[in-house]
Amino acid sequence: MYCVKNDMLETCNRRENPVDRFSAVVAWSISTRRPLKFGFAPFNPILGETHHVSRGTLNVLLEQVSHHPPVTALHATDDKENVELLWCQYPTPRFYGTSVETEVRGKRHLKLHNHGETYEMSSPKLLIKLIPVPGVDWIGKDRIRCQETGLEAELDYGGKSFFGLRGSHRSIKGKIFKSSSMKLLFKIDGHWDRTVTMKDVDSGEVTVIYNAKDSISGLKTPIVKDHKGLWPSESAVVWSEVNKGILSKDWAKAKEAKKAIEEKQREILRARKSSSSGGHQTWVPRHFIVSINKEGGWDCSPIEIKVPPAPIIVPL
Missing domain, CATH: 1.10.287 (Helix Hairpins)
Structure with missing residues (x-):
């Protein structure tokens, strides 16, 4: 969300045409996939736990709205760029003896209000391999769709084979196309922890849309600016x-x-x-209204229209 060296959300909003904005959203979505280390277990969030942080004009708020199953809601707003994010996610793990495959379910929406565009995003699966070669990978399909522009992307995250001898580690391949006609516009290729390129199928022109080193290196640790403003949660x-x-x-x-x-x-x-x-x-959650939809999934709507500035900030 906020741990990027470059402000990629700002780029999404400031691109002049729909195609350029869509490719910028694809690049930003790829940037949210981070290399994970095997053996480092995160804390299990407690019910009602929150995280409120600001980076520049972007204010981000998360709340753990359910413990069983674990559901996390996220709302972020940027008044300067008129950008809003709404996420409601919950992991569903499956155990296969030698590995654990976790499907990240839920809705991820990025709204560019200046352009009247909403981008719907899914997530690849998180694979934790136990044997013979322990490791963590993002694998499987990811889709990004904008109904207003009629553009859609399919991304495929790849990993190594069972014995780690085949397959391109942390590879990503995909395409951007028009939803109505299925006309192919661009091909996506590369590695999400290194560089990702986009090739125009008509002109053959290749451009780098994401460079992990430029985007997520040199990150600064968030600091507490206002100790009195910290919530107990x-x-x-x-x-x-x-x-x-x-x-x-x-x-x-x-x-x-x-x-x-x-x-x-x-x-x-x-x-x-x-x-x-x-x-x-x-x-009852403090910051979100939670409901179960017809498909049995979770919907999380923020109570406040905008996220206020946080007591924790990321130095620019």
Whole structure:
């Protein structure tokens, strides 16, 4: 979202024609795929946990709106560029003995309000290989579609074979075409952790649309600008003691801090189940309205029209 060296969302908005804007959105979507290291497990977000951060004029807010299943809602707004993002995602893992394949379900919308365009995006799957060669990869199909311009992209993320001997590691291939006629406009090729090119099928011209080194290198650590403005639900607050234990390599301290967080969540759950009203008290998200759609998926609508500036900022 905000961890990029170059402001790629600004580029999406400022391109002059629909085709150039669409290719910029494709490049930005690719930039959200980051290399992951095997063996580094993220924290499991607690119910109601939030992350509120600003980078320049882009304000981003996430909230964990469900714990079982784990559902994360995201809302981001940029008043200067008149850009808005709405995401509602939940992972569905499948175990295959030698690997874990996680499908990232849900809706991802990028809205360029100056142009009246909404880009609908899916996500490739996250593959965690356990044996014979441990590793983490993004694999499978990803689609990007803009109904207003009639443009669509299909991207295919590839990984290594079972024994790691075949296949192009972190490769990406795809195409951009017109939805109505299926007319092919561009071919996409490259590696999402290096460079990705786009070839015009009519002219044969090849251009680099994404360079990972230029886009995600030299990132700066977010800093707390306003300590009083931090919510108790902020990730940096929730996991502060666990983080301190990890950074100081005091694993016993980190373990105890994590255990305390989990026990507190169990106590809150027990209190809701035995509320004074005699019935189960339903937890309600603070920043989103959550519902289940006809397909059985999750919809998350932000309560506020715009995300306010955050107490945590990313230095430019």
